[in-house]
Amino acid sequence: MDRVMDEQSVRETVMTTEITPQPGIMDIELYVGGKAIVEGVSNVVKLSSNENPLGPSPAAREAFREQADFMAVYPNSDHSGLRKAIATIHDLDAQKIVVGNGSDEIITFLCQAYAGQGDEVLFTEHGFSMYRICALAAGATPVEVAEKDRVTDVDALIEGCTENTKIVFVANPNNPTATFVSVEELARLADGIPETAVLVLDGAYAEFVDGYDGGAALVEERHNVVMTRTFSKVYGLGGLRVGWAYAPQTVIDVLNRLRGPFNVNRAALAAAEAAVKDRGYLDYCLAENAKWGEFLVSELRGIGIACDDSAANFVLARFESESEADAANEALAQNGLIVRQVKGYKLPDCLRITIGQGGDCARVISVLKAFKEGVA
Ligand SMILES: Cc1ncc(COP(=O)(O)O)c(C=O)c1O
Numbered sequence: 167m168d169r170v171m172d173e174q175s176v177r178e179t180v181m182t183t184e185i186t187p188q189p190g191i192m193d194i195e196l197y198v199g200g201k202a203i204v205e206g207v208s209n210v211v212k213l214s215s216n217e218n219p220l221g222p223s224p225a226a227r228e229a230f231r232e233q234a235d236f237m238a239v240y241p242n243s244d245h246s247g248l249r250k251a252i253a254t255i256h257d258l259d260a261q262k263i264v265v266g267n268g269s270d271e272i273i274t275f276l277c278q279a280y281a282g283q284g285d286e287v288l289f290t291e292h293g294f295s296m297y298r299i300c301a302l303a304a305g306a307t308p309v310e311v312a313e314k315d316r317v318t319d320v321d322a323l324i325e326g327c328t329e330n331t332k333i334v335f336v337a338n339p340n341n342p343t344a345t346f347v348s349v350e351e352l353a354r355l356a357d358g359i360p361e362t363a364v365l366v367l368d369g370a371y372a373e374f375v376d377g378y379d380g381g382a383a384l385v386e387e388r389h390n391v392v393m394t395r396t397f398s399k400v401y402g403l404g405g406l407r408v409g410w411a412y413a414p415q416t417v418i419d420v421l422n423r424l425r426g427p428f429n430v431n432r433a434a435l436a437a438a439e440a441a442v443k444d445r446g447y448l449d450y451c452l453a454e455n456a457k458w459g460e461f462l463v464s465e466l467r468g469i470g471i472a473c474d475d476s477a478a479n480f481v482l483a484r485f486e487s488e489s490e491a492d493a494a495n496e497a498l499a500q501n502g503l504i505v506r507q508v509k510g511y512k513l514p515d516c517l518r519i520t521i522g523q524g525g526d527c528a529r530v531i532s533v534l535k536a537f538k539e540g541v542a
Pocket residue numbers: 216267268269270271294337340341368370395396397398404407408409
């Protein structure tokens with residue numbers, strides 16, 4: 167046989183041996199995390215990831231430390247302790263709770279389980295980035311539906327559904343807009359989408375809305391509604407990666423088949439269980455957030471920066487233009503305040519600012535005031 171391959175055969179060999187990912191995967195844009203440092207600037211405060219500025223409950227810290235003696239031991243694979251604690255606090259059925267490595271993991275499982283090639287996954291115009299990523303990773307088609315002045319538009323979502331719609335994601339409150347729609351609106355949405363589609367109510371920020379159950383009652387009433395929640399926001403455990411879902415038993419059975427048996431580590435499980443039981447600390451964090459959130463919104467408006475009322479632990483500040491938002495972002499960074507640009511969320515003229523501690527909020531206002539007056 168001729169040992170020297172001609173050009174054509176070389177090309178064919180390369181093509182047949184090339185490894186290629188599944189369709190959709192190369193359409194996913196690489197995640198760019200929020201910055202945590204500014205070169206040459208000290209006393210930096212990170213207000214870009216909606217973390218709890220007060221950190222987790224002291225009981226959660228203690229529970230985490232205790233697990234240092236058990237690192238060699240695998241975690242409980244059915245998460246029964248944490249599920250029971252969540253069920254007791256929220257008055258839910260522990261059998262219908264599944265725990266994930268952050269709610270991101272649950273969003274991933276939902277797409278993997280219910281959407282594939284030819285299926286559509288709906289979410290709102292300024293919706294959370296993981297919906298698109300997970301839909302593409304599952305080979306499905308992401309479909310973006312317009313919001314009405316930065317608020318979820320239930321009618322548009324219903325109209326956006328087709329026979330191919332398999333999942334509808336709604337974050338309520340929404341990130342990065344911080345707006346909220348009522349439970350009645352969510353019920354209308356659940357009634358309006360195809361019965362063969364799953365409605366996922368993402369309640370990552372549900373705790374910040376007094377009296378809101380995150381959609382739990384809707385889960386009880388329907389066969390196709392799922393609620394997701396997280397320990398990353400008000401509970402201050404973002405670094406540990408714990409989220410959970412409340413869903414009909416049929417969905418729980420599906421998700422439990424997809425998740426690895428040890429998907430959440432034992433320190434994270436112990437800390438989350440202690441955190442959810444510490445209602446006093448939760449109330450303290452919520453009160454602080456409400457106080458400084460109101461301060462931030464009213465002061466921003468006072469210096470001529472528009473923003474909606476916040477139903478979460480962040481505020482979306484709207485500037486006159488993209489270039490003004492860029493310049494304000496730079497002024498904040500140079501003064502040690504890292505906030506989030508949200509161009510990827512189709513909000514190029516906005517900055518998302520996590521509600522920090524009182525002193526952080528005062529610093530944000532003082533820098534933006536000077537910026538608006540042309541002296542920052
Ligand atoms: C709306 C929304 N959903 C889900 C998440 C994911 O949270 P985690 O994976 O940390 O539980 C976030 C995090 O920013 C979010 O904003």
